[in-house]
Amino acid sequence: MKFAEIKFKMIGPFKNATLDFSQGNPGLHIVYGSNEAGKSSALKYIEWFLFGIPQQNDENFKYHFKDFLIESTLLDSNGNTHLLKRKKTPRERTFVDAKNNDATPLLDAMLGGMVRENFSMQFGISHAQLRSGGREVLEGKGDLGTMIFEAGTGLANLRKILQQLEKRATEIYTPRKGELYVTLESAKQNQDTIEKAKLSLGTWQNASELFATLDKKVRDLNDKKSVLAIKQAECESILRALPQLTKYKTAESTLKELEKIPVVDDATLLKYQDAFKFLTKSNTMLETQQKRVKDIEYKLKNLNPDLMIIGIGNEIDALKIRSGELIKNLEDITNLGKKREAKENQIKELLKSYFTATSFDESRNLFIDQKTQIQIQELSATIVTEKALFDSTQKNLDSISKKIDELKQEEIKQTPHASLEEITSLVQTIKAKKLAPSDLEKLTSDIPARKLILEAKLNTLTNSSITWDAFLKLHLPSSQDIAGFSKLFANNLSEEQNLKTEIKGKKEALDAKQKQLSNLENEGAILTREELARLRDLRELTWVAIENLLEGKPGPLPEKVTAVVGVNSSPKNAFLNIQHQSDLFTDKLFTASDRVGRGNQLTQDMDGLKKEIAGLELNLEKITAAKTDFEKDWLNLWSGMALTKINPPEQMLTWQANALSLQQSIIELIPLLENIASKQNAQVIAFEKLLTLTNSTEIELAWIKADEIISNAANLELSKANNKKQLNSLVNDQGNLQKELKNLKEKQDENHRIWTGLMANLKLPADASTNNASQHVTAITNIYQHHKDAKDFEIRISKMESDNKEILGKLTKVLETLSINESPSEAGDIKNILGTLTQNLSDAKQDEVTQKGLKADLKNTNDEINKIVEEAETHKTTLKPLGDIALEDLTNLFENIRKKSIANKDHEDAKNALIQEASGKDIKTFAIELENKNSATITGELENIKSDMARCSESRDKELQDFANAKADLEKLEKQAGSHTLSAERELLKSQCLNQAKEFAMLTLAKSLLEDTIKKYRKNNQDPLLMNANAYLKTLTNNSLVEIVPTDADGKKSLQLLRSGSEDKESINFEAGNIKAGLGSTFLSDGTADQLFLALRLAGIQNNLEKLKEPLPIILDDILVNFDDNRTIATLNCLAKLSEKTQIILFTHHQHLEELIKKCKDHDKIFFQRMPEQINA
Amino acid sequence: MIRFIHAADIHLDSPLKGLAKRHNLPTNKILSATREALVNLVTLAINENVDFVLLAGDVYDGDPEDLNTNFHFSQQMGRLNQKNIKVVMISGNHDAKSKISRPLYPPKNLTILSAHQPESCEITKDGEVIAMIHGQGFLNQSEPRNLATAYPAPVAGKLNIGILHTSLDGREGHANYAPTTTNELINKGYSYWALGHVHTREVVHQNPYIVFPGNIQGRHIKETGAKGCYIVTFNDKREANLEFKPLDVFRWETITINLDGIKEEPDFDKKVEESVESRKLPFNEIPHGIRIILEGKTNLHPWLISSQNRISENIQGIFDGISAGHLFLEQLLVSTSGEITAAPNEALGEDALSILKQSIDNLKTSPEELEELLQESHLNNLNRAIPGDWKAKDDPNAIQPMNAAWLNKFLDDLVPLIQTIAKNEEKKS
Incomplete structure (x- = not known):
């Protein structure tokens, strides 16, 4: 079944929208529509067309359900065309053909029982x-x-097996992991260790050679050390032996000398010496002691102290007491007697003077009471004091009045000089201008001199003549400029000098060469080669002649030859002659050619020199030109300065410095010069006035006088002020004193009144002066007192005289007991007698002590004598072994004994020492060996040996350490485990590796094969x-x-x-x-x-x-969303291929498919169209 | 009476091969086996108070890379020197004079006979010459000449002994090693020929004696049995008496076990135990390395093939049980056979099995295909990781993971291996 065309007559957004699928057989149809173009709706309506419009839908927004209409032209597998319509009328047929018949059975047959759900699942x-x-x-x-x-089931099992294989294989080995890897790593480490563990021949040889070398070194050093030690010991032995030998010899000779002297040991000798010493001293000692005995005996004889000592003592004591008393009384009597007489004389004197001085009333009691006495005395004193005060005050007052008069007089005198003020102001003026006469004079004399000096300097400054003013205006170049030029000049100059020197040198060299050449030329004619050829020719000729001679063909010598050698010459001689000449000539020729060579060399050298000189001269010219340029610049630098000569910069630098300082000096001098005249004039006027004012004709004097005047005036003012002050104070004092005087007068009068009353009371003359009154009182009192004293003295003297008589009696009795008949008359006598007695007593006591001491001494001395005698006997016995040698010879003997003893010991010691050093030799042989040894040399030698030894030890220690190390290293090498165990271990690892590798290989093989198997298995199934x-x-x-x-x-x-x-x-x-x-x-x-x-x-x-009987069309919606262009093309190709079997309708929103189609292999099977427009579009 | 030791082929410091590392392996002995054997030789000579020792070549395995090898030999000779036991030796093919770069510093008791021409050496005892040793060492590794021919005539009245490193006649694979004939040696007129080179002990002839003592330490599974030297005693009538003395410290043996009719794993273990025990090995005196070869037709074949390592461990366990740690498995060789069939519903189904078998057959005849197959595998990586010397072609124990010939050995075992795993997988599911 194939859609030829589908028309959405009235449905959804479409009205009469047609999709044309008529092309292709059946073909791939691509319907493009952008978003919102109704693609999804179209898809949906195609489905509706095939399987009916659903009851529930919401597509009726444009058309009412009853108006829904989809038409399509279908082609069946037999090639028949069917126009079919799909409607949505509730009560009518919903699917009809062109004749409006029910077409459902027709379509069902074409769909082959396919229901809506399966279709969209499988084909849409x-x-x-x-x-x-x-x-x-x-x-x-x-x-x-x-x-x-x-x-897949069978495969899964195989995969499990594979996994197991893999798992085990991975356990055994993957790179860097697994049992086998570990083994291999161990093997690798083992291999490395083997290489390290191997002891190579080189290593061992090095170590053992080092060991042997060091061993030898150490041995050598040890040997060397031993040799040195022996040498050292030898030297040391010699050094020890040498002094011993000397000692030995000395001792030997000493012993020979002292052969006869007995040998005595030290202790005995000491004993002898002690005995000798004692005996020598003992006589003197005895004498001394005996003399002492005599002295003592004599002294004892003269000593005789008495028993009377005690009696005298007692009497003396008694006598002393009595005589003391007596003496005291006698003295007192004398004194008191004298005092009484003095008193009496005094009274007499007093009375006499008093009577004559006063009209003393004898009736008058000589007693005046104490109170009256004090009153009289006080008043008298007051009167006297006040009178003196009054007098002094009066005197002060007088002097003050006098001084006031004087001051007043002086004040009148003091009047200052009239011209002082004028002088002062004049002096101040002069001082303010600092023009003391001397300064001014100095200044005026100095300035012209300075100017003269500067002018002189200016004249010496350069060779130029420049005026003072012009000089001041002159602009001098800077030091830096001059220094710069200086450098240039210097360089130029030195270069010039150098060049000149060099040129000179070259020229001299040239001359020398020239001279040499001349000499060569003069050395004579140069020999030619022709001459040599001639000689050779001659030689040839002679040789031929000789040959002829030898061949038995004698003939005359050629003429050429005879011309040279003479006619009579034999051919042999001729040849020799010519040969000789030829040789000579050859020599000459060489000399000549040498000369020519030298000549050529000289000429060549000279040419070179000339060239060099020319070059140098060119340089010199350049430098001279440069110099001229410098000089021009130099002149420019000094322009404005009429220099007569261009000096070198060094000099000009100095000149410039001088000029600068000179300019400065002149500039300083100018104002001084300008001011000086006016100052001078002013000064003259001032000083003329000063001269008149000071009445002086000389300025110096006037100047000093002016100073004096000013100073005096000042002093005068000062004293005037002082006077005034003093005057005022004096006038004041005068007033005070006058007042005081008046008071004193009044007091005086009062006192006189009291005094008159008092005198009257004492019945003393009324007119008695105050002094007299007092004297009266005192005199009266004194007389009274003296009378009283004299009476006392008389009583006391009479009592003492009676006492004395009694004492004297007692004394006389004492003296009588002492059998001293002489009676003392005076105290002095008694004293003398007492003194003598006391002295006697003391002497007797002293004698007693002395006697005791002397007796003891005597005993001691006698003991001593005995002891000495006894000791002398012992010592004599000690000395007996020495025979009958006189005592005085013993000292010498002792000295020799000592010497011998020392020599003996030295001899023995030295001998022993030498035996020790001689090491078996007898001493004589040893001594001969030592004869030529010098201790200093040996010491030096010893030092060397010691230092050698130290060095030796040091290096040996070092080597010893190295040796020990080397030895340890070698031992370590020889004892090390060796690599064989490691190699053996490696074999173990290898076996282990082999086992593991086998297993791994099996597993890997199994794995690979299994994988292959899986692949094949999969393919088969x-x-x-x-x-x-x-x-x-x-x-x-x-x-x-x-x-x-x-x-x-x-x-x-x-x-x-x-x-x-x-x-x-x-x-x-x-x-x-x-x-x-x-x-x-x-x-x-x-x-x-x-x-x-x-x-x-x-x-x-x-x-x-x-x-299916009838293939159904496939309807695809936007399946290429995620496909890239390449895969899109691949997909389109694939679909085009499939479209050979059944119609494929692909809706897409990718416009670029249109382009891609062109790239498709089966593009002729692909048809592209756009979505028809929608109503509202 | 003259008494001496005749030994040869010490191959000092050559390692024992073929044993894998194990925790109770007598490592000390194994690592220094040849050294220990030499020490034993010297100790024997001292204990037996022999008059001299003859070493008929191959003292070293090659030029010793490690000077310690030389030291060890010198030290051992030094021990003999201390006892005044003279040693006469010649160089063999392994330690031919030209190969040895490190000179020996022989103690004075050691005489190395010249390698350039025959040399004779007197043996004295109490100042009297008791024997003459005639011999010549190898100058180069290869010695195709008949060296014995040039040996001097016997010295009359003395015991004449020839020392020669030779392959003798008719010893397979030994052509280049001073070949000679038994007859020639007999006719030389010497009383004893002390030969070396052949590692298997053999008294080739008596009166005169022509003797290979073998090497003193077996170094791998091919050098099985006791290894040592002969103590030779000549009585005053010049009659010889030979006494073999083992010197080895580790010994190798192969035990082949026929598994005909064995069906279960426990039976297998029992069979192994019986077979080993029946050999009555002196393992109490010396540790042994044993190779087990499994033969016969058994349905354990796939298991044996696929579990070799595990079975090896088992066998080592059996060894341990028998010997208390003195027997060590060198290698397990599975040479059994068994039928391979695929039962229906097995993991490795009929289809797969036939594919697998066909593939294996293909590979067997096409080594290139085999190598190509493994190019991408870890086997190739492993091949690169294996040290070069372990891959040596002439090494029977070489590891050559990418060598078709080496791999070929395993091809027949693959089906049993895979089958065993498949069975295990099946059991699991």
């Missing part, structure tokens, strides 16, 4: 249906699904439906995917999409129920999924088509 594919239908297949639903998965699907998939994906491998293991359906030419590795795996690709697989895109579904659906359609 929209994009959504494509997906849902595809998924159902993959899930094994429906016939199609069931069929696809049926073949594939469903035809799946084969079709595979063919479609391959076409649709442009051969990218070639095979669908469904697996149904344990009810879990999964799929593999195999890629072309590849194995499982690149396949896409996924679970059938979930089209998302599984882990580890390439991504299953939407496009690929659609292609997979489409392949399956097309295979299914193909399957169904084969079952």
Whole structure:
């Protein structure tokens, strides 16, 4: 069945909209419509046309149900055309042919029993249906699904086996994993260790050679050390032996000398010496002691103290007491007597003077009471004091009055000089201008001199003549400029000098060469080669002559030859002669050619020199030109300065500095010069005035006088002020004093009044002065007192005189007891007698003590004497062994004994020491050996040996350490385990590896074979439906995917999409129920999924088509949504191919399909049309 | 009476081959087996107080790469020197003079006979010459000349002994090693020929004695049985008495077991145990490495094929039970046969099985196809990872994962292997 045309007469949005499918056989028809173009409606209406318009629909928005009409022209498989109409009239027929007959049976036959649901499922594919239908297949639903998965069961089992194989194989080995890998790693490590463990010959030889070398070194050093040690010991022995030998010899000679001296040991000698010493001293000691005995005996004889000592003592004591008393009384009497007489004389004197001085009333009692006495004395004193005060006050007052008069007089005198003010102002003026006469003079004299100096300097400045003013205006160049030029000049100059020197040198060299050349030329004629040739020729001729001679053909010598050698010459002599000449000539020729050579060399050298000189001179010219340029610039620099000469910059620099300072000096001097004159004039006027004012004719004097005047005036003012002050104070004092004087007068009068009253009371003359009154009182009182004293003294003296008589009596009695007849008359006598007695007593006591001491001394001394005598006897016995040698000779003997003893000991010691050092030799031989040894040399030698030894030890220690290390290293090498165990171990690993490798190889082989088997098995057991699907998939994906491998293991359906030419590795795996690709697989895109579904659906359609009598058209709606252009083309090709079997109508909203169709292989089977317009469009 | 030791082929420090690592392996002995054997030799000489020792070549396995090998030999010779036991040796093909780069510093008791021409050496005892040793060592590894021909005539009145490293006549695969004939040796007129080179012990001839003592330590499964030396005693009548003394520290044996009619795994274990015990090996004295070869027709064949490693472990377990850790499985060789059939409904169905069989048949005849098949597999990676020397072509134990010949051995075993797994899978489901 094929739609030739379908016309939507009145339905939905269409009115008479026609789709034309008449072309193609049956063909692939593509209907393009943009979105909203009514594609879906058209699809729906086609279905309605085939299977009826549903009762319930909502399409009546344009037309009423009863007006719905779809017309279509169908072609059946027999090629017959049928125009058929589908309506929606409730009560009429809904499907009729052109004649309005019921066409339902006709259509049913064509549909072959296909109902609406199956048709849309199997032949109508929209994009959504494509997906849902595809998924159902993959899930094994429906016939199609069931069929696809049926073949997979056997494969699943094989895969399980494969998995097991893989699992075990992986356990054994994958790169970097597995048991076998571990074994191989161990083997690798083992191999590395083997290489390390091997002891190579080189290593061992190195180690053992090092060991041997170091061993030898250490031995050598040890030997060397031993040799040195022996040498050291020898040297040390010699050094020890040498002094011993000297000692030995000395001792030997000493012993020889002292042969006869006895040998005495030290202790004995000491004893002898002690005895000798004692005996020598003992006589003197005895004498001393005996003398002492005599002295003592004599002293004892003279000593005789008495028993009277005691008696005298007692009497003296008694006598002393009495005489003391007596003496005291006598003295007192004398004194008192004198005092009484003095008193009496005093009274007499007083009375006499008093009587004469006063008209003393004899009746008058000489007693005046004490109160009156005090009153008189006080008043008298007051009167006297007040009188003196009054007098002094009066005197002060007088002097003040006098001074006031003087001051007043002086004030009148003090009047300052009239011209002082004028002088002062003048001096101040002069001082303000700082023009003291001397300064001014100095200034005036200095300035012209300075100007002169500057002018002189200016004249010496340059060779130019410049005026003072012009000079001041002159602009000098800077030091930097000058220095710059200086450098240029210097360079230029030095270059010039250098060049000149060089040129000079070259010229000299040239001259020298020239001279040499001349000398050469003068050395004589140069010999020619022709001459040489001639000589050779001659030689040849002579030789021929000789040959002829030898051949027995004698003949005369050629003329040429005889010309040279003489006619009589023999051929031999001629030859020799010519040969000689030839030799000489050759020599000359060489000399000559040498000369020519030298000449040529000289000429060549000279040419070179000339060229060089020319070059240098050219340079010199350039430098001179440059110099001229510099000089021009230099002149420009100094322009404005009429310099007469261009000096070198160094000088000009100095000149410039001088000029600058000079300019400065002149500038400073100018104002001074300008001011000086006016100042001078003013000064003259001022000083003239000063001269007149000070009455001086000389300025110096006037100046000093002016100062004096000013200073005096100042002093005068000061004293005037002082005077005034003093005067005022004095006038004040005067007033005060006058007042005081008046008061004093009044007091005086009062006192005189009291005094007159008092005198009257005492019955003293009324006119008695105050002084007299007092004197009276005192005199009277004194006289009274003296009388009283004199009376007392008289009483006391008479009492003492009676006492004295009694004492003296007692004394006389004492003296009598002492048998001293002389009676003392005076106290002095008694004293003397007492003194003598006391002295006697003391002497007697002293003698007693002395006597006792002397007795003891005497005994001691006698003991001593005995002891000395006894000791002397012992010592004499000690010395007896020495025989009868006089005492005085013993000292000498002792000295010799000592010497011999020392010599003996030295001899023995030295001998022993030498024996020790001689090492077996007798001393004599040893001594001979030592004869030529020098201790200093040996010491030096010893030092060297010691340092050698230290070095030796040090290097040996170092080597010893190295040796120990080397030894340890060698031992370690020789004892190390060796690689053989490791190699053996490697064999173990190899066997292990072999076992594992075998198993692994089997598993791998089994795996590969099983995979192959699976492939083949699958091929053998594939469903035809799946084969079709595979063919479609391959076409649709442009051969990218070639095979669908469904697996149904344990009810879990999964799929593999195999890629072309590849194995499982690149396949896409996924679970059938979930089209998302599984882990580890390439991504299953939407496009690929659609292609997979489409392949399956097309295979299914193909399957169904084969079952139908009349092929039904396939209606596809937008199934290419997810297809790229290439796969779209592939799909269109595929559909075009299928459209040979049945009509295919494809609705699409992709306009570009129109273009793509052109690229299709079967584009002639594809027809493109657009959706007809809608009513409202 | 003259008493001496005749030994040869010490191959010092050559490793024992074929044993896989195991926890109770007597590693110390195995790692130093040849050294230990040499020590045993020296100890024997000292204990037996022999007059001298003859070493008939191949003291070293090659030029020793490790100087310690030389040291060890020197030390052992030193022990003999201390006892004044003279050693006369010649070089063999393995330690031919030109091969040895490291010179020996022989103790004074050691005489190495020249490799350039025959040399004779006197053996003295109490100042009297008691024997003359004649011999010549190998100069190069290959010695096609008959060296014995040039050996000097016997010295009259003395015990003459020839020492020679030779393949003798008719010893297969030994052509280049100083070949000679038994007759020639007999006719030389010596009393004893101390030969070396052939590792299997053999008294080739008596009166005169021509003797191979074999090597002193078996180094792999092909050198089975006790290994050691001969103590040779000549009485005053010049009559010889030979006494073999084992010196080895590890021994090799092969046990072949016929599994005809064995149907169950327990029966198999029992059979193995019986077979081993029946050999009555002296494992209490010396540890043994055993190769088990399984033969016969049994339906255990697929299991044996597919579970070799596991069965190996079982067998080692049986060994341990018997010997208390003195027997070690060197290798299990499964040479059994059995019918391969696919029962209906098995995991490996009839279709698949026939495909598989056909593939294997194809591969057997087409080594290129086999190698190509494995190009992409891990076997190729493994091949690259295997050390070169382990792949050596002439090595029977070589590991050559990409070599068709090597792989071919396993092809017949694949179907049993896959079938066994299939059966297991079936059991699981």
